Amino acid sequence: MAERTPLLSVRELKKTYQGASGPVEAVGSITFDVRPGELVCIVGPSGCGKTTLLKCLSGLLTPTAGAVTLDGAPVTTPPKKMALVFQEYGRSLYPWLTVRDNVALPLKARGMPKAERRAVVEQAVAEVGLGHALDTYPWQLSGGMQQRVAIARAVAYQPEILVMDEPFAAVDAQTRADLEDLVRRVWRDLGVTVLFVTHDIDESVYLGERVLMLSSSPTFVQEDLAIDLPDERDQLTTRAMPRFTELRTHVYEQIQRAKRGAATPVPH
Amino acid sequence: MAAVRRSLVSIAFVVGLPAILVLAWALATQDSTNLYFPPPSRVLDAFVTTWLSPDTLKDDVLPSLSRFAIGVLLSIVIGIVAGTAIGATPWLRALLEPMLEFFRAIPPVVLVPVLMLVLGIDDSMKLAVIVSGSVWPVLLNTIEGVRGTDPVLVDTSRSYRVRGVLAYRYVVLPAASPQIMAGIRLCLSIGLILMVISEMFASSSGLGYQIVFFQRQYMVAEMWSGILLLGLIGVLVAAVFQLVERRVLHWYHGSREVARG
Structure with a gap:
């Protein structure tokens, strides 16, 4: 695995804001790689600069300071x-466009021909299970369905890497479980690389092949943990596995350490 | 049945108060000899003979309406184009905003003599008067609307590389459209007022000219009929605007209804 060249590479990334009372270090120094085809979760205490x-x-x-390279x-x-x-699905979909046009706009911007665009859009929307809602407006849909539209838009864009910022933080628990499975399915069906940011420890373990744990601000990568759960995951059986519990306990302890500020950076 | 009753009731609400007022007016002026307040029947007669004759329609009503339409259209186009540019460019906004506030505060009427000097007394002066007053609500609302676009929406468009003309057409303008439409509503009423005012000075045709003419000739019923016509035009313009607004902002009203539950 490790010898594959990384798709996304983040090197000593640092971001400092000019606050009212001097500079605020939001991100200390973050270094990690995402290899092609991986599903990597980033989890960290709230306010650690994930966004x-x-x-x-x-x-x-x-x-x-620092550098990001993609491919x-x-x-x-x-x-x-x-x-x-984005996390705020309600604000990241265009309320004046139908589901179809929301998904199509980035493709139009890219200059994809109309007939192809239509086919790609319809396929992507069907992939997230909203084929019946192509011509409705986002605000006519529930929160979970709106986030499905946002996922369809990302999928239709045919990216090499799909980056998700706490996408399910604002939906109810049942919808969330469905959406998690949707992400796993999209990842496996399309072979796309996924970088998934969350504050939910269980979610990160359930979804990821790898979990990057961030420290509290100023942020660094506290641990890079491989998730050795079977590839075929299921909300009931996977979450009931002893190994799942071990992993989530480990991540939980690390996040608690991060909150106390007791963590030290992993050498890289 | 219930639906029919409901629509009858709503029609009654729309015409009820005007009907009562006209009736009160008719009763109060029944045997009146007061020169200034003729009974409604006289005003109505004057309305038909003055405004529905082909000559006045051609020489006064239509020119006025077309000046109003062109002036308002110019204001809307200038307001939206300039407003979008200013709203999307922080340094331009910082540069222009204090000046815009200054110009907006000037009542357009005081500009009439100046505009006469510069532009003469033809239609371009009248259009300039209309635009000088009615462009502001559209311009300032467009600036605010464009500036206030949801940052998540802006980030979304940036990350999906929706740029240039496409971004203006599908993101920036729709996002600002509720505020732009509110500006246009104001623009229409200011435009109508300024159309009349621009015709009151150094003019030989138009509604404003005729109304002042009738005043000076003590043709009071005719004067009132002109005012009645202006009111009716105002109502008609508002109705057309509402129709257009419902279409343009259907998503906005729809999403707000959903949000209210």
């Missing part, structure tokens, strides 16, 4: 090969 990290690695924010090219503006799913 800042994502904005930097997606080219929406310029880091204070060998440095990321300075939002890259073509990356699709984002």
Whole structure:
């Protein structure tokens, strides 16, 4: 595994904001790699700069120091090969466009011909189970369905890496379980690389092949943990496995340590 | 049955108060000899003979309406184009905003003599008067609307590389459209007022000219009929606007209804 060249590479990324009372270090120094085809979860205590990290690695924010490369090219503006799913689904879908047009707009911007666009959009929307809702408006759908639309938009974009920022933080527990399985399915069906940020420890263990644990601010990668659960995962059986419990306990302890500020960076 | 009753009731609400007021007016002026307040029947006669004759329609009503339409259209286009540019460019906004506040505060009427000097007394002066007053609500609302676009939406568009014309057409303008439409509503009523005012000075045709003319000739019923016509135009314009607004902002009203539960 390790000899594959990384798809996404983050090197000593640092972001400092100018606060009212001097500079605020949101991200201390983060270094990690994501290899092609992996599903990596990033978990950390709240306020550890997860969103800042994502904005930097997606080219929406310029880091204070360090570098991000995607497929060998440095990321300075939002890259073509990356699709984002935001936490605030209600605010990241265009309320004046139907589901179909929401998914189609990025493809239109890319210059994809109309007939192809139509086919890609319909397939992506069907993939997330909303084929019947193509011509409704996002605000006519429930929160979970809206986030499915956002996932369809990301999938239709045909990225090499799908970056998700706490996408299920605002939906109820049952919807959340369905959406988690959807992410696993999309990841396996499409062979896309996924970077999934969450504050939910169980979610990170259930979803990920690897879990990166972040320290509290100023943030660094506290631990890079391989999740050795079977590939075929299921909300009931996987979560009932002793190994699942061990892993989540381990992650939980690490996050508690992070909150106390007792952690030290992993050498890299 | 219930639906029919409901619509009858709502029609009664719309026409009820005007009907009562006209009736009260008719009763109060029945045997009146007061020169200034003729009974409604006289005003109605004057309305038909003054405004529904082909000559006045051609020489006064239509020119006024077209000046109003062109002036308002210019205001809307200038307001949206300039407002989008200013709203999307922080340094431009910082540069222009204090000045815009200054110009907005100037009542357009005081500009009439100046505009006459510069532009003469033809239609371009009248259009300039209309635009000088009615462009502001559209311009300032567009600036605010564009500036206030949800940052998550902006990030979404950036990350999906929706840029340039496409971003304006599908993101920036729709996001600002509720505020732009509110600006246009104001623009229409200010435009109507300024259309009349621009025709009151150095003019030989139009509604404003005719109303002032009738005043000076003590043709009081005719004067009132002109005011009645202006009111009716106002109602018609508002109705057309509401129709357009419902279509343009259907998503906005829809999503707000959902949010309210």
